[in-house]
Amino acid sequence: MHFTIPHRFPRRFAAGACWIFLLAAAPFSLLENPPAVFAQGPPPEERYEWPADAPPVAAVPFDARQALAHQQAWAAYLKLPTQKTVELKGGVKMPMQLIPPGEFRPGFGPGRSRGRPTFIDKPFWIAETEVTQAQWEALMGPQKADPRLSNLYPTGPRLPVAQITAAEAVAFCEALTQQERDAGRLPAGYQYDLPSPYQWEFACSGGTETTWFFGDDASKLGEYAWFGEAARTPSEDGGLGQPVPHEVAQKKPSIWGLYDVYGNVGEFCVTQIQLINAAGGEAPGPTDPLYVQYGGACYEKPERITSSSKVRVPGDLPKPNLGFRVVLTEPVFIKRRPPPPRPTRPPPSSTPDNVMPPLEVADGPGGVDWPASAPPRATVPFDARQAQAHQQAWSDYLGMPVERKIALPHGVSLNMVLIPPGDFKMGSSPGEFEGGKIDQYPRHRVWITKPYYLGKYEVTVGEWDAVMRLKKSPPDLSYSPLGGRSVAQLHEFVTQLNALVADEKIRFALPTEAQWEFACRAGTETDWCVADEKQLFSYSWYRDSQLREKALPEGETRRLTGAAALNDFLAGNKVRDGFIERRNANIGQLNANAFGLHDMHGNVREVCSDFYDRSYYSSSPPNDPTGPPSGDLHVARGGSYGEVAWRVSSSVRYMVTPRASDTQTGLRLVMILLDK
Structure with a gap:
């Protein structure tokens, strides 16, 4: 069965909208009568080339009811369901959720201010769970994990895969892309990949700007996440061992139906940042991927497993508490553009964060008058x-x-x-x-x-x-x-x-x-x-x-x-x-x-x-x-x-x-x- 992306939807917006199996979907009336629950989105004329008949931007903040309405409206617009399932070998399945385009301000941690508005300019699919060991084996074969770390990395089909490098996670995405292309279920130019940091945080937060998508009350975190004492398992001597990953989808899901976004295993995200020079052109230089871990892990404290918790991680070091989940989108490439000028900012901060400074400057009028009797300066x-x-x-x-x-x-x-x-x-x-x-x-x-x-x-x-x-x-x-x-x-x-x-x-x-x-x-x-x-x-x-x-x-x-x-x-x-x-x-x-x-x-x-x-x-x-x-x-x-x-x-x-x-x-x- 084939599908067609609407011609009225520009290709770059449709990039994340491809799917694998067309599932029967109930008719929607949201396009004809836009729901009143939508948060006011930015004016379309100010947001790229927004199609006039497309649903409004999912502009954060919005509540859970509005989040689902945004998701359903975009599913109806694309004539696709909000949930789809990828079939792997041996009857193994990978359910995914549709995430609408939107605008949000990335967070920098609890109690800190947020960044400038960031756009997710196309819908995309994201896996409901972290990639499991069964999903990995169905596509890549048995994992060669280090048995000496078995006390930190238990095995089981519904446990998340970890102890892999970023290159191995990317290889999984490439193999999945090839499988779906060979089966005729994936249009050219679209692929499975690791999420970008913006995709991950937007999908996790589900329209909120609170510490977690359910609010700021840390006492509720245990309903949604494996972490700390609750993640420990009995040791051989009868006590409690180290916190370890648990089976996926045992806790409550997020607003958009995602499980274990907090704790359990950290999740690889990838970004490639092309710098912009002061003249506005792209700066020469490497654009190698930078890997970031989102979501914390089972051994972390609550303040380290929030919607915006992130840490840069080496891509070549396998860790027993670091896995990934996949997205279906265009190749990940985030190009950061210079922000609007901020005339009130003091001189030390006047250079926009993503404008490349000169790499070296001439020596200034430094030094002091040196006492004649003093030793020479070093x-x-x-x-x-x-x-x-x-x-x-x-x-x-x-x-x-x-x-x-x-x-x-x-x-x-x-x-x-x-x-x-x-x-x-x-x-x-x-x-x-x-x-x-x-x-x-x-x-x-x-x-x-x-x-x-x-x-x-x-x-x-x-x-x-x-x-x-x-x-x-x-x-x-x-x-x-x-x-x-x-x-x-x-x-x-x-x-x-x-x-x-x-x-x-x-x-x-x-x-x-x-x-x-x-x-x-x-x-x-x-x-x-x-x-x-x-x-x-x-x-x-x-x-x-x-x-x-x-x-x-x-x-x-x-x-x-x-x-x-x-x-x-x-x-x-x-x-x-x-x-x-x-x-x-x-x-x-x-x-x-x-x-x-x-x-x-x-x-x-x-x-x-x-x-x-x-x-x-x-x-x-x-x-x-x-x-x-x-x-x-x-x-x-x-x-x-x-x-x-x-x-x-x-x-x-x-x-x-x-x-x-x-x-x-x-x-x-x-x-x-x-x-x-």
Whole structure:
């Protein structure tokens, strides 16, 4: 049986409307008498080439009754049912739901403002459930999952498939597309694919702008999602094991009939962003896919499994709690256009988010008048021997040691390292440009005009306990880096530390981005404080050093192995989501950079004092920049143990929300010399 897309509907709008089997549908009267329950959509003449006889745009917010009316109106317009079923081998079926075109504002997490209006300019189908193991096997054959992760990844036909790479998920979509084309059920140009982030969030939220599609009451989340304690299964010793995925469609569905959009397994989404240059044309450069996980997973807390919860994920790392669901649409390609100008926005933010900045700018009028008796400033590049010579020269000039210990209660001490004044190119190299690094441009010269001390290590749990004095007993003297604290709590720690030390000549603070990057680079202009990733393995706890051992270059050694090879820690340690449950490594186990600082790359991200602004580098002052005067987000640097190599580089920037308490985010202190 064949079908025809109405000629009155432009091809680009009809792209997501193709279907597999024409099911009998009850007659609709919605087109002749548009329902009064529709929310007022944007004027069609302002929305591309909207067909005059098409139903209105499903403009968020709208309620559940309106959501279903939008869905039915578009089904009637396309002469298709709201639900269709894809038939796979062995009688396995994949039900899908029709999602109408619409407008919504993407979210950035609970309690945060939303983005500018975004259009879903064509209807599309989305699977009711995450792809199951039965659906996978019917199309791809038996899955070759790692049996050593069976405690985290149970098997069964109705359980969601996971422990796959993004490439394998895409291969499933391609195989499904080919099957339907060979059967004559799929017109040319249409395909099954991973959802775009916009498609996923619009379909999940179902017209709402609340934390979850059912509202903001977290106590109801268990009716719709497998997560936390409810997702645990009995262990062999009779207790409760790790949270694991459960069979699909056991909980209540969403407004548009989708199951398990929250929790269970995270879901791959894919986007390709083509940047726009200042002249309005498309910028040259790579458009490789970026993979994002939506919906959280079974081990997450409620605030991490909302309608807008998302995290960028590596496409090549199989995880036992990361799967996918498919959409039927045109090939996914989201082209971001410059937003309307915002004249009220302060200069640091005046560059539209998707307008490509220049990759490098000429040196500005930076620096200061240097005292004749002072040592020369440390101008990057310089090598390790020169770095130490700069430190010693400034140590002699100031009459202060290169390394200084600050005593705390219970025998705990802070180890601080002198960093000389200098200048360097801040940001990422123009030759390494790609869309995911746009906030690291333009590269620009920055002058650090004053010497300062920076923590030799990340702040530890023991140092936190000694300063905050929350326990009457001696503090936890472990050398594990601090994590799981909000930015407000970190500021409180700094305040308490200054009161405890009470030295008028020094003041502790969070470092600025410029102070952090200058100290991290330690004279280098490469991605990391070392020449390449082969050497990085001896300096950083990042994803590869957590998962496997590598052959080290000649002459390079590791002081301690810390995380053993995958086989070893799978055999002897608890594993969660592919990592040792401890998650981070004790400080100071790996090599220090040329300034004597440990763990600047990876382990835990380090919060800086600067507010985050994506385009701040376009207007940053040359001398001692401190970031925008205000903002909703803070900057964190250095990456964490779970990141790939380029995400722990010297220039990478992270956004941190004020209330977030991520175990992968901690801090490193700066000690400012008030009398120098």
